[in-house]
Amino acid sequence: MDARAEDAQLMARYAAGDMAAARVLSARLSPRAYAHAYRVLGDSAEAEDVAQEALLRLWKQAAKWDAGRAQASTWVYRVVANLCTDRLRKRRESGLDEIDVPADPSAGVEARMQDAARYDALQAALLRLPERQRQAVILRHIEGLANPEIAEILDVGVEAVESLTARGKRALTADLAAQRDALGYDDDTV
Structure with missing residues (x-):
């Protein structure tokens, strides 16, 4: 049985009162909802709130629930995207985007530090992208969703998704190019 059919079956079981089905579906969808929210918002507490609200x-x-109309995971991504958009709008209105986030003081071995630096550089570069490009790039290249799913989540056409991801990738490449040496990239793998 494919994931879509399993999710639909779990939704039907939950609707019939099966709490175990809800736990299984939550375990499948929560990490993805949180990860997407975190990558868009850049704040773990807000990402947790968004993931919980979406579920x-x-x-x-x-x-x-109409299983033929929507896939549970796609629906959750769409809700997360909308909730993130609302939170980003509120941030802009309140001026919270201008507050610096304290750096993580923990240090580990060299490889762990380099991985953290790469992750931070990518996260910072993602946060500098326009919101729609950021969501499209995250959904496509980090979450691994197909363009038609992303189009449904973002409520745009597939061509718009392709354009958003292409522009986002170009902007990320340009943004991160100056940091290649500092991040330990000495070949063309970035």
């Missing part, structure tokens, strides 16, 4: 909304839909 709560999913559970409220369980009784009237």
Whole structure:
């Protein structure tokens, strides 16, 4: 059985009162919802809130879920995307984007430090992308979703997704190019 059919079956079981089905579906969808929210927002507490809110909304839909109309994971990504957009809008209105986030003081072995530096550089570069490009790049290249799924999540056409991801990748490449040596990239793998 494919993931879509399993998710639909779990939704139906939850709607019928099977709490174990809800736990299984939560375990499948929560990490992806959190990861997407974190990559868009850059804040773990906010990402947790968004992921929880998205799953709560999913559970409220369980009784009237139409498996033929939407895939649970796609629906959750769309809700996460919308919740992130709302939070980013509120940040801009309140001026919270201008507050510096303290750096992580923990240090590890050299490889771990380099991985952390690469992750931080990518996260910072992602946060500098326009919101729609950021979401498209994250969904395509980090979450591994197909363009038609991303189009559904972002409520745009497939061509728009292709354009958003292409522009986002070009911007990320340009943004990170100056940091290649510092991040330990001495070949063309970036």
